[in-house]
Amino acid sequence: MKDLVGIKELSKDDIELILNTASSFRDVLKRDIKKVPALRGKTVVNLFFEPSTRTKTSFELAEKRLSTDVLNFSVPTSSVVKGESLFDTVKTIEAYGVDFIVIRHSSSGVPHFIAKNVDASVINAGDGINEHPTQALLDAFSIVEKKGSLSGLKIAIVGDILHSRVAKSNIYLFSKFGANVRLIGPPTLIPDMSDYNVEVFYDMDKGLKDVDVIMMLRIQMERQGKGFFPSTLEYFKNWGLDMKRLKFAKKDAIVMHPGPMNRGIEISSDVADSGQSIILEQVTNGLAVRMAVMYLLAGVRE
Amino acid sequence: MNILIKNGHIIDPSQKIDGLGDVLIEDGKIVKIVRQSDRATVNKEKDNSLKNYRTAALPHCRTIDATGLYVLPGLVDMHTHLREPGFEYKETIKTGTMAAVRGGITSVCCMPNTNPVNDNAVVTGFIVKKALEEGVCSVYPIGAITKGQKGGELAEFGMMIGAGCIAFSDDGWPVINSLIMRRALEYSKTFNVPIISHCEDISLAEGGSMNEGRLSAQMGLKGIPSASEDVMVARDVILAEHTGGRLHIAHVSTEGSVRVIRQAKERGVNVTAETCPHYFAITEDAVRDYNTNAKVNPPLRIQRDVEAIKEGLRDGTIDVITTDHAPHHRDEKLQEFDNAPSGISGFETALSLSLQLVRDGTLTMPQLVEKMTINPSKILGLNTGTLKAGSDADVVIVDINKDFKVESERFLSKGKNTPFEGWNLKGMPVITICKGKIFD
Numbered sequence: 001m002k003d004l005v006g007i008k009e010l011s012k013d014d015i016e017l018i019l020n021t022a023s024s025f026r027d028v029l030k031r032d033i034k035k036v037p038a039l040r041g042k043t044v045v046n047l048f049f050e051p052s053t054r055t056k057t058s059f060e061l062a063e064k065r066l067s068t069d070v071l072n073f074s075v076p077t078s079s080v081v082k083g084e085s086l087f088d089t090v091k092t093i094e095a096y097g098v099d100f101i102v103i104r105h106s107s108s109g110v111p112h113f114i115a116k117n118v119d120a121s122v123i124n125a126g127d128g129i130n131e132h133p134t135q136a137l138l139d140a141f142s143i144v145e146k147k148g149s150l151s152g153l154k155i156a157i158v159g160d161i162l163h164s165r166v167a168k169s170n171i172y173l174f175s176k177f178g179a180n181v182r183l184i185g186p187p188t189l190i191p192d193m194s195d196y197n198v199e200v201f202y203d204m205d206k207g208l209k210d211v212d213v214i215m216m217l218r219i220q221m222e223r224q225g226k227g228f229f230p231s232t233l234e235y236f237k238n239w240g241l242d243m244k245r246l247k248f249a250k251k252d253a254i255v256m257h258p259g260p261m262n263r264g265i266e267i268s269s270d271v272a273d274s275g276q277s278i279i280l281e282q283v284t285n286g287l288a289v290r291m292a293v294m295y296l297l298a299g300v301r302e
Numbered sequence: 303m304n305i306l307i308k309n310g311h312i313i314d315p316s317q318k319i320d321g322l323g324d325v326l327i328e329d330g331k332i333v334k335i336v337r338q339s340d341r342a343t344v345n346k347e348k349d350n351s352l353k354n355y356r357t358a359a360l361p362h363c364r365t366i367d368a369t370g371l372y373v374l375p376g377l378v379d380m381h382t383h384l385r386e387p388g389f390e391y392k393e394t395i396k397t398g399t400m401a402a403v404r405g406g407i408t409s410v411c412c413m414p415n416t417n418p419v420n421d422n423a424v425v426t427g428f429i430v431k432k433a434l435e436e437g438v439c440s441v442y443p444i445g446a447i448t449k450g451q452k453g454g455e456l457a458e459f460g461m462m463i464g465a466g467c468i469a470f471s472d473d474g475w476p477v478i479n480s481l482i483m484r485r486a487l488e489y490s491k492t493f494n495v496p497i498i499s500h501c502e503d504i505s506l507a508e509g510g511s512m513n514e515g516r517l518s519a520q521m522g523l524k525g526i527p528s529a530s531e532d533v534m535v536a537r538d539v540i541l542a543e544h545t546g547g548r549l550h551i552a553h554v555s556t557e558g559s560v561r562v563i564r565q566a567k568e569r570g571v572n573v574t575a576e577t578c579p580h581y582f583a584i585t586e587d588a589v590r591d592y593n594t595n596a597k598v599n600p601p602l603r604i605q606r607d608v609e610a611i612k613e614g615l616r617d618g619t620i621d622v623i624t625t626d627h628a629p630h631h632r633d634e635k636l637q638e639f640d641n642a643p644s645g646i647s648g649f650e651t652a653l654s655l656s657l658q659l660v661r662d663g664t665l666t667m668p669q670l671v672e673k674m675t676i677n678p679s680k681i682l683g684l685n686t687g688t689l690k691a692g693s694d695a696d697v698v699i700v701d702i703n704k705d706f707k708v709e710s711e712r713f714l715s716k717g718k719n720t721p722f723e724g725w726n727l728k729g730m731p732v733i734t735i736c737k738g739k740i741f742d
Contacts (some may be wrong), residue, residue, distance in 0.1 A: 008520070031571035087636050108522035109592030128640070130522025156604060191519035 002300055003122040004293055007172040010274040015173065019141050022198050022285070022294035026141075029065070029288055039066040039298055044100040045093055045155060046131070047073045048125070052104055054259055055125050055135075058283070062290035069170030071098070088119065094118045098110065099301065103127070121297040129163050135258055138289040140177075141187055142282050143213055146254050150177035156207055156249070158184040158239060159217030159266055160180050161189045166258045167217055171196055182207050185202040185239055187227045208248035215256045219266045232265050242268040246276065254278050303362050303738065304328045309697065311338075314375055315672035316679075316688035320518040325373055327695040329453035330738030336419055352437025354414040363741070368699050374671050376408025376439070376696030376734065377653065378687040380455060380678040381473070381498070381552055381576060383645070384410065384526040387428060388417025393629040393716045395429070396436040401649040401715035403741050406731030408439045408696035409686045414446040418741070421446035421457040424463035428485070439736045440686065445637070447472045447486045447497060453479055457487060462495050466680045471498035473552055476534055483538065487547025496681055501534035501559065501601065502526075502583045510707070511640050513586040513601040521592070523639060526601050529680060532558030539566040542573050552679060553626050555600040557610035564619040568640070574681050575614075576622035579655035580646055582611050582664075582720065588595070588721045594635040596643035596721035598628070601644075615673065622678045623670075625652045629717020648718030654727035656700055661728075694737040702729040 001009070028036055044063045048056055056072075063070045063290045067089045072095065084106075093101065093106075101122050103111050108128030115122040126132040140150060147153060154175055161167040161183050183190050183225035186189040190200055201207030208214065219235060229235045241255070255267075255277045263269045272279065305327040311321045323337040349640035379402060400411045411431065414420035420429060426443050433441035446466035449455045451474065459470060470490060476499070477483040486497050507530040510520050514525020520638075536550055539562055542549035551563060554577045555589060563575045585604050588596035596602060614620040628645025635642050656674065659665045665673070679687030686696055708725045710718035733742040 019483075083636055085633065087633075105638070107640040109639045112592050129524075130520050162519075165522060192516045192520060195516050237560065255534065 001112070002297065004133055004297065005111045005115055005124045007133045007136050007169045008131065013174065014175050015140070016297060018137055018289065018292050020139070021145060021296055022137070022141050022288040025039060025291040025295070026285065030109065031033055035065050035067060037067045038295055039068045042068045042099040042101060042298060043069040043071065043090070043097065044068045044072055045096075045098045045293040047093065047101055047103045049103070049105040051124070054283075055104065055296070057124060058286045058289055060299070062150060062287050062294065063286065066291055066294060068100070070095075078171065090114050090118060094120055100297070111174065120266075122300060123297070126165055128165065129168070130165055131158040132291045133169050134260065134290050134293060135166045136173045138282060138286040139170055139215065139256060139258070140173050141289055142256065143254070144276055145285070146229070147212060150174060150179045153179045154182065155213040155215065156182045156184055156211045157180050157215045158175040158204065158207070158218065158222060158241065160186055160189045161217065162220055163223070164217045170196060170215065181257045182211065184208070188227050204245060205248050208245060211249045211253055213254055213256065213287045214241065214246070214249055216267050218258065218260065219262060240266055240268065241271050243270050246271055256282060258282070264293060303364060303741065305695070305735065305738065306365045306415055307368050307373055307697065307699065308365060310371050310373035312373045312689070313668050313671045314689040315668050315688060316375070317419065317677040319689070320668050321594060324691060325697065326585065327697070327735070327738055332689050332691055332693050332695050334683050334691055337618045339597060346528050362725060365507070366699065371732065372667070372700040372702060374698050374700060375675040375687050375689050376698050377406050377674045378409040378678040378684065379407045379625050379627070379649070379673055380411045380622060380682060381578070382410050382412050382627040382649070383415065383629065384412040385629060386416065386432065387425070391549045391631050391716075394436070395432045395441060396659040397716050398627070398629070398649070399433070399437040399439045399441060399713060401713060403439050403734045403736060404650040404714050404731070405651070406653045406698035406700065407649060408698070408734060408736045409442065409684065410439060411442045411444050411468065411682065413444050413471060415451060415474040416615045419451050420444070421449050421451065422459065423461040423465035426467050430466040439696070441521050441721050442466070442468045442682065442684065443473050444469045444473070444498065444585045446470065447477055451475050453477050453482060455696055456482070456489060459490060459493060459495070462525055463495065466677060468684065469496045469501065469550070471552065473498065473500045476500050476502045480537060480541065484541050484545055487541055487549060490547055491545075494548070494683070496550040497536070497641045499538045499562055500552050501531050501538060503530040503533050506533070510588050510596060511726045513603050515564055515586070515604060517586050517590070517709050519529070521590070526599070527559055528556040528603065528607070530599055531556050532562060535559040536556035539571055542566070542584070543569070545573045546572065547637050548571045553578055553600055554611065554614070555581045555603050555607060557607045560614035560619055562615035562636050564614065564617070567619060568571045574621045576624045576678075577611050577615065577618065577620050578626045579648065579652050581613070582608055582615070583658065585719060592639045593721065594637070595646070595723065597639065597642055597644050612659070616664050617658065622681065623652070623656055623673045624678070625649055627715070629715050630719050631716070632718055635719050645716050645719060646718075646721060647713060647719045649715055650713050651708055651720060651727065653700065654706070656730050657723070657729040678684070695735055697735040699733040700729065701732045704728070704732065706730050
């Protein structure tokens with residue numbers, strides 16, 4: 001497969017290969033000199049139609065560690081504001097002869113649309129409320145690193161699942177590996193995921209009971225006042241993670257968050273900074289996973 | 303020119319005809335239908351012109367041998383978008399009617415969401431004139447319920463009827479304000495014309511681009527719940543009952559709508575309903591892989607809705623099959639799923655897809671023909687959709703066994719937006735006759 005558009009499109013074997021490859025890159029990243037010549041001569045364009053600091057930085061650094069030539073194309077400087085269609089923008093970029101297009105877009109399905117229309121490898125860096133596959137891969141990598149495997153783990157995903165592409169990709173990935181996924185949040189923010197092995201809890205205390213992993217999601221402030229929940233205060237009271245609630249989980253449960261966090265809204269500072277939190281390790285693993293994805297796709301292209 | 307269509311299987315539900323026979327056309331009008339069973343009698347008649355009608359002795363008579371084919375009244379499509387004036391890059395009255403005729407459709411009713419909106423007699427007059435000059439079949443404009451389709455003030459129904467409108471609709475948009483809808487249903491009684499309602503609760507549907515459900519969750523697309531249609535159908539049915547106005551529900555797509563309409567009909571409410579081939583031929587699965595050509599409003603639903611719609615067609619809850627022909631330019635569909643406009647180019651596949659309802663036992667052939675001819679004609683008060691002597695010679699000859707592959711590039715419509723691309727369909731019109739003019 002030439003592209004990474006979503007976890008849905010990957011097999012279990014594909015995912016294992018990516019995680020194993022990421023493991024090697026993780027070792028590279030521990031060295032003094034972190035750059036490898038693996039993809040020298042390849043050109044990558046980071047096509048971000050939506051503001052992003054973390055994902056974009058992570059991709060860009062991963063690209064540089066692999067010795068690719070990096071082009072950044074973001075909305076304010078682009079011709080998109082001049083009314084050019086997405087199709088024309090992408091065809092123009094392809095004409096530069098790029099090998100990879102890393103794309104983030106607010107409309108679901110845009111990476112799929114582009115992948116169908118270009119020869120370059122397309123990597124989805126987040127599309128609408130559909131998927132964010134590299135985030136799920138780095139989350140899986142981080143969990144496996146701590147827990148050995150995904151199979152049989154009880155994993156709680158808490159918060160705005162409806163609008164979270166991270167949650168969606170994780171649900172697909174965890175289901176493929178036989179983890180027991182629990183979705184916790186208000187009914188207004190939980191989509192119909194009944195085709196997957198998920199259990200839904202509106203009561204967070206019950207949902208957290210004996211889980212191995214707690215994955216908190218960012219609550220977007222703009223959801224307030226749209227009828228999803230009445231206020232952030234009420235939200236934190238019901239679905240925020242604090243030390244008291246953390247005790248419902250297993251003693252060695254790990255706490256994750258894709259960032260950026262809203263301290264005091266979905267997660268309390270003492271939890272975020274506790275020994276159970278692996279939030280910063282997720283960031284480091286993100287680099288290794290993104291290097292692995294590009295490295296493997298380059299192999300497919302050859 | 304005179305035309306004799308010989309030996310076809312004639313189905314004309316308006317006269318309860320279902321059997322072999324001949325159709326004789328003179329000067330653009332149907333003159334006579336002679337059933338095979340009556341032929342002996344006819345030949346004994348003293349009237350010479352009829353006595354010899356089969357011998358092609360009539361002057362300038364073209365004979366069409368319809369052996370093994372169905373001969374039906376030309377189809378009446380009461381819900382289409384011809385896009386002219388204003389969106390000629392999507393479709394024109396000329397290309398739209400050409401595509402319709404290829405699909406066996408001889409009467410086309412066009413919705414008012416043009417630019418400018420058909421909300422006054424001047425625009426209606428333009429469409430009527432253009433259709434006479436460039437259209438290849440009959441065109442009947444549907445006027446807007448409200449000025450600019452904005453849902454605020456009633457448009458001038460009477461003046462537009464004078465110019466040629468045959469019904470009113472804000473199609474594309476619901477009439478959100480219940481009071482305005484009430485007034486429209488009341489006021490339209492003056493002229494005994496139907497109000498065609500696009501049922502969609504915008505607050506429930508807002509931002510949605512496909513059916514809401516498991517698939518929309520998995521595709522990360524905001525869904526349009528069935529409830530957004532159902533609640534509006536329920537409201538409009540209640541208003542129709544309250545006012546006694548004539549309500550016609552456009553493009554029924556949900557199980558809930560079918561149920562509400564069925565109950566209303568049982569109570570005697572003056573309501574009729576239509577659906578489109580895409581609501582019984584396919585489900586939301588067609589949008590997988592973000593196929594914008596399957597993006598339509600209301601959205602494609604699930605199998606349960608398809609079954610309910612078929613049941614509604616079978617038991618008469620749904621009176622009419624329309625195309626909701628909604629052509630768009632290729633570039634408009636070649637973009638982000640969220641941004642792509644809704645609509646399916648339907649003229650050239652509708653009859654073939656509908657014939658499947660006969661094959662799967664949902665409808666008999668006469669029932670299907672009824673829903674595509676005399677039923678819409680009656681609802682709109684037209685004189686088409688029939689082969690009665692004296693009517694315009696609008697006829698379609700159909701080969702129900704002829705296979706064809708859907709290739710949008712070969713559509714006569716400018717709109718190539720079909721979710722049926724590459725499908726192998728069975729049954730198609732082979733000859734369409736509009737007011738005595740033969741298209742084959």
